[in-house]
Amino acid sequence: MNELTQTIQLSGVSLHAGVETQVRLFPAAAGEGRYFVRVDLPDAPQIPARIDAVVSTTLSTELGQGEARVRTVEHLLATLAALGVSDARIEINGPELPLLDGSAVQWVEAIAAWDKTQPAPVAPLAQPITVHAGDAFVAAFPASRTRFTYGIDFELPAIGNQWHSWELDSQSFATEIAPARTFALAHQIEYLRAQGLIKGGSLENALVCGSEGWINPPLRFANEPARHKLLDLVGDLSLLGTIPVAHYLAYKASHHLHVQLAQKIRESQTPD
Numbered sequence: 001m002n003e004l005t006q007t008i009q010l011s012g013v014s015l016h017a018g019v020e021t022q023v024r025l026f027p028a029a030a031g032e033g034r035y036f037v038r039v040d041l042p043d044a045p046q047i048p049a050r051i052d053a054v055v056s057t058t059l060s061t062e063l064g065q066g067e068a069r070v071r072t073v074e075h076l077l078a079t080l081a082a083l084g085v086s087d088a089r090i091e092i093n094g095p096e097l098p099l100l101d102g103s104a105v106q107w108v109e110a111i112a113a114w115d116k117t118q119p120a121p122v123a124p125l126a127q128p129i130t131v132h133a134g135d136a137f138v139a140a141f142p143a144s145r146t147r148f149t150y151g152i153d154f155e156l157p158a159i160g161n162q163w164h165s166w167e168l169d170s171q172s173f174a175t176e177i178a179p180a181r182t183f184a185l186a187h188q189i190e191y192l193r194a195q196g197l198i199k200g201g202s203l204e205n206a207l208v209c210g211s212e213g214w215i216n217p218p219l220r221f222a223n224e225p226a227r228h229k230l231l232d233l234v235g236d237l238s239l240l241g242t243i244p245v246a247h248y249l250a251y252k253a254s255h256h257l258h259v260q261l262a263q264k265i266r267e268s269q270t271p272d
């Protein structure tokens with residue numbers, strides 16, 4: 001198949017930097033893995049989408065290699081992993097991926113036409129692995145199929161305590177997980193803006209929740225926030241290359257804890 005016909009291009013405003021960036025996706029050779037290329041920088045440095053390249057997890061996952069950085073990689077990487085794309089060259093002309101509508105729907109549509117490669121088999125998880133911070137945790141348990149279960153608990157009544165559980169499957173990813181959008185709490189927005197974050201956030205690319213309820217309904221699912229957190233978890237675990245077969249269970253977690261779990265899984269896979 002002609003690779004050029006499979007080239008995919010998407011652009012939009014990025015969440016934190018608030019700048020317009022363009023992403024071009026190309027199939028890569030088997031074994032190359034998923035990697036970013038900062039085509040706007042001298043010599044177009046590559047940044048592997050691997051756990052050892054994580055440089056920051058503040059509100060989004062940021063990867064780096066040398067001086068080059070790429071941020072908010074999780075929605076695209078979740079999509080590639082869930083749809084079985086193990087190898088991809090992701091060219092980007094700026095420091096952060098476009099947020100699009102806050103979900104992964106447009107990434108799914110873009111990649112739908114690609115030939116998928118079966119991910120290389122990975123040994124299933126042998127032992128439970130957990131990380132926690134207070135009562136927030138992410139855990140992985142040995143299982144015969146890969147499942148993700150996510151719980152969140154917010155004081156805002158419109159969010160409250162909600163859960164979602166989903167078994168890894170490319171068909172249902174497109175309809176059950178990818179459409180779930182980024183969400184934000186109205187009372188944190190001014191603070192985050194003052195920190196130089198979420199400059200590109202808007203009512204078009206994130207659900208915003210206030211004390212009286214959602215500011216920009218309707219929701220796509222009653223538990224859309226829990227599903228979005230699950231999407232983020234899949235994206236962060238995809239930094240392992242192939243996600244080991246296991247049941248992943250997270251509660252009130254964050255990119256930081258997701259990445260910590262991935263690091264611990266990587267250590268468990270590496271004989272010392």
Ligand SMILES: [Zn+2]
Pocket residue numbers: 074075182228232
């Ligand atoms: Zn997200």
